[in-house]
């Protein structure tokens with residue numbers, strides 16, 4: 555059994571509110587949303603973070619990003635949204651399975667970073 559929480563969600567061992575799933579990509583609602591729309595899109599393949607991406611991931615990351623764009627359109631983000639990938643210690647990554655956050659809703663989001 556994997557000790558990666560997102561691999562376990564992808565394997566169906568831990569429940570999640572899934573938005574979309576295919577052979578390569580999974581999207582599910584964040585358990586602790588910080589915006590009216592807040593979901594995560596992951597490759598099913600375990601890649602710890604964006605820092606580990608290489609040429610072998612071009613196809614799956616294309617799938618992740620185009621899925622994120624379509625799901626954003628379909629889930630109330632037609633006027634825009636924020637896409638976040640936290641990476642490593644400096645990026646305050648908490649779960650070390652690469653994931654794309656999509657954040658949105660009817661209102662304009664707060665500023666990206668505090669100065």
Ligand code: 5GP
Pocket residue numbers: 559568570571582583584585586587639640646647648649650
């Ligand atoms: P990170 O800081 O790594 O970019 O964000 C990890 C995100 O995963 C957080 O927003 C957190 O709320 C979410 N998360 C952590 N554990 C779970 C879980 O078991 N289920 C779901 N749906 N989201 C989770």
Ligand code: ZN
Pocket residue numbers: 558559560561562599600601650651
């Ligand atoms: Zn994983």
